[in-house]
Amino acid sequence: MFEVHTFDPKTLSWWFDQLDNIDLDPPYQRRGKLWSDRDRAFLIDSILNGYDVPKVYVADFAFGRAQLNTSGKQYAVIDGKQRLGAIFDFFSNKLRLADNFEWTVNPELRLGGLSYNDLLQNHPKVASRFANFNLSVMRVITDDEGKINELFVRLNRSKPLTGAEVRNAMGGIVPQLIRDLCAHRFFATRIKFSTERRQDQNAAAKLLLVEFRGNPVGTQKPNIDRFVDEGIKAQAGTEEFARAASRCIEVLSRMADIFSERDPLLSSAGPLPVLYWFIRETPPEKDKLIRSFLVKFAKERRDNKLLAKVGGRNVDNELALYDQLDRSTDNQGSIEGRVDILRRRFK
Incomplete structure (x- = not known):
């Protein structure tokens, strides 16, 4: 009716x-x-x-x-x-x-x-x-x-709705799982970026997507929308989606313990898939070392950019590559490349 x-x-x-x-x-x-x-x-x-x-x-x-x-x-x-x-x-x-x-x-x-x-x-x-x-x-x-x-x-078709806002209104299991992830204390207390236009749901959708696929995939809007469509078509067979959300929640719980409240390291939603996969693949016993490593890594990147700007000789090419990859933040190769660099430098 x-x-x-x-x-x-x-x-x-x-x-x-x-x-x-x-x-x-x-x-x-x-x-x-x-x-x-x-x-x-x-x-x-x-x-x-x-x-x-x-x-x-x-x-x-x-x-x-x-x-x-x-x-x-x-x-x-x-x-x-x-x-x-x-x-x-x-x-x-x-x-x-x-x-x-x-x-x-x-x-x-x-x-x-x-x-x-x-x-x-x-x-x-x-x-x-x-x-x-x-x-x-x-x-x-x-x-x-x-x-x-x-x-x-x-x-709202003629209004400037974000992809997350349109996606949130779609049917199937995926939008509900995304909302569930956003209720996690990581999104509630740790992120520092704005959520007025459902930026948190957009970020959560990307994390759920890479977890569901089992590897860092491209997180562009068409890929996420296709993922939501899969959830709609799945109808009764949604157990795999729910299991992926459960695994995602486990990693988010670790991230909530790693990062501080309204953490400056989480001022932007862009790096979240990279941080998520890096932490997911790092043994939990190393969690206490991760934040200090990320703070140090961010400082090294800033210093390296300044050095490159003034034409210094000792530019770190790996950090320069990370910054180059960071420009295509949702690209699969960019996500994989940045995760690899983080792993190497963390070891």
């Missing part, structure tokens, strides 16, 4: 009253906080000044509990999370009107910088205009997880 209907007209205040019954962060969604406060305030400006606001799509689980309804709430946002988040934050006084806000109905009113509570107390007509604005919402009724995922991807 898959049906899309226009929701009966409901005001913003009605939707705010439903806040506890709305899952704003289902698995297929983008992560929040992508809009700046300026963008969010501009949406409130548009509502108060009567401009059109794009449709919001919500899954309605009132007609049966779909597999995708992991939160147990009646509604889950498919498209429009940033809009609803801005609206709810304005109601909650966590967001204010822009300082240069002008209400076209009465430009003489000085409303810039005011919160919703300020409007209620001093300008109730303006507050009422916001609260009673009818948001255009589409109700999606389905018991098919894949249909909701497909709708999310289609609605």
